[in-house]
Amino acid sequence: MRHLNFSGEEILETIDMVRTEQLDVRTITVGISLLDCVSDSCEGLCGNVYDKVERVARDLRRVSADISEEFGLPIINNRIAVTPVALIAGRSGPLELLRIAETLDRAAHAVNVDFIGGFSAQVEKGMTQIDANLFAAIPEALAATQRVCASVNVGSTRAGLNMDAIAAMGRIVKQTAALTANANSIGCAKLVVFCNAVEDNPFMAGAFHGASEPECTVNVGVSGPGVVLRAIKAAGDVDFGTLASIIRRTAFKITRAGELVGRTAAARLGLPFGIVDLSLAPTPAEGDSVARILEEIGLDSVGTHGSTAALALLNDAVKKGGAMASSYVGGLSGAFIPLSEDAGMIEAAERGAITIDKLEAMTAVCSVGLDMIAIPGDTPAETIAAIIADEAAIGMINKKTTAVRLIPAVGKRVGDWVDFGGLLGRAPVIAVNTRSSSRLIARGGRIPSPLQALIN
């Protein structure tokens, strides 16, 4: 055994992680700055944007496929994140912004990436004219394009919450749902409302290439709930210290694989490596579920009492293991609890074991927020805005990223099903509180930023 430095057990463990436990790299996301694409005409801007995206990301698909084959590790999505469009669109009106969105979509098709994120604005303190124009363009842009994702940041711990922007987003989510009503309001699945948005997140729909980022960068999002589930199942009824240790060790291995993929992709694309986002991101595939992990920790069903505690343990242990494994951890990094993308969550919602209130509580201890939740189509815009405000308040006070991605599915009522297909999954429509929040939303203005001392 002169050359073989690994035991058979180690080799088979890696192979099993991929073959039976759905270990994958969820995404390689190339971040591209569009700051140098500005132009005094919309045609000029669109031309520059298309050319730059095509030039930088032209080889992404091929490189990603090669790496996937050579390491024996599936890479599920290839994505692009660009500079928030509000920063480069100058004086564009809503119609011109729509053309920019269509340009991004064409570029995404040209280089064959799954999504392109960055139809975005950051308005936590206030809105400029271009921000307002971008807001107005979001519903049309998401209806007219397939791969473009939009996000807005409406609050931060430093700036507080922009309640005018939050009120506007309640209406925009509704309009987006209406414009894509014939496709289960899928436009809303491509729209995220953030508090404390991060600038290097590789996950959609909230990826954008922040203004503080370099020219281009390669970020990687790993996945692997199935691997964690298998590891804690094998351990049986151990105490929490042991459980945390098992999760940490598993997260370490997953993250190392992700970092290798990210660095190799960066080297082959000739771009700098950015970060590994070590999130546990579920898919609708059986076994690839964060909910099942929480249930294996000891819950009859996710959503029951104890769910928040189990999730807190999981989220923290994943971060600790991952942080040891990579020099540059970033993005959202934690456990995701989207409803429609997680088989265990879907079941819990179907049997009424999980409610939007419990989901909100759980988002206080994990990344990221109320994600991929179908709510009744007749939910008022003010109620959606109030849900966004609640979630943003959790992020603002706890100094963490929170996000809202709700789908008020047009024509659907509680108990009806909405099917998005693919990674976006399917979900039963769940209830929201029907008492009105309209006076709260009508006040307008900002909720001031919180004290950074006296933090109990």
Place this chain on the structure above:
Amino acid sequence: MPNQAPQPSGPQAGRAILTIIGSDRVGIIAGIANVLADANVNILDISQSVIREFFTMIMMVDLAGAAVSFHELSERLARKGAELSVRVEIQREEIFKAMHRI
């Protein structure tokens, strides 16, 4: 550390681990070795054992002189594996180093 780890410089460089899983029978090593020889891939090391009730053969191979692309090699091995009723996986060594060595 991953930052110092050598990056595979091209599709033909570096070493890979080939794993064959299935039931033991005559001709498995010969069949796989033939595919490797045709592709001018050198076998550096080989071991076989029963792991988790499966016959498992593990080879370390050197891709430096390979006459075909990784993709082509991987396809040829998969075809031969199907012929021999065994599962053949080939993966670059780095993935195991990343996951199992600090």
